[in-house]
Amino acid sequence: MIRNDVPSSPAHRTWWRTPLTATLIGLPVLASEYVWFRSHDGPGAFGNVLYWASGLLLLAWVLPRRSPRGLRRAVAGAGLGCALLPLVFAVLLGAVWAAST
Template sequence: MPANDAPPSPAAHRTWWRAPLVATLPGLPLLALEYRWFAAQDGPGAFSGVLFWAAGLIALAWVLPHRRSLRRLRIAAAGTGLGCALLPVMFAVLLGAAMASG
C-alpha cells in the first residue's frame, strides 16, 4: 500500500451505491421516455416540475457523501426521485382506467 493511501474511515459506507442504483435503473429510462413523450406533446406542461425534481433527487442520491450517517437521506432522495419519475406514468394509467370504466 503506498504511503499516501489512507485506509477507509470507519464512517465510510461500503454499499452506498445500492439505493441510487436501484432508483436509477428504472427511473432514468422512464425519465428519458417521459421527456421525449412530453416533447412530442409541445412541452411537459404541469409535469415539468415533477420531472425536474425526479432528475434532481436521483442525482442528489448519487452525489451525497459516502458516509453511513447519510444512508437514510440517500435512500429517501432515491426513493422520492423514483416516485416523482413514476408519477406521470401512474397518472396516465389511472386516467386511462377511469376513462375505460366510465
C-alpha cells in the first residue's frame, strides 16, 4: 500500500485574527445601520447588503481552520466592505450634496 507522505496543511494558529478584526469593526456598524434603517421604515435598497454583510462575517468564522488564509481574508474583507457600504454611500452622498450647494 502506498501512502501519501505529503502532510496535510496544518491549521493556522492565528486563524481567528482576521475574522475578529472584521467583526470588531463591522458588527457595531451593522448594528447601528440596522437600528437606523429600522427607525426609517426598513432598510429598503440596502437590506440585501446588510444580510450579505452578516452572512459573510459569519462565514469568515465558520470556515474550516485548514482553509487557505487568503480565502478567510477575502471573505472577511468582503463582509466588512458590505457592512461599510451604506455608511460610505451616505457620507459620499452628503459630500456631493454639500459641494453642490
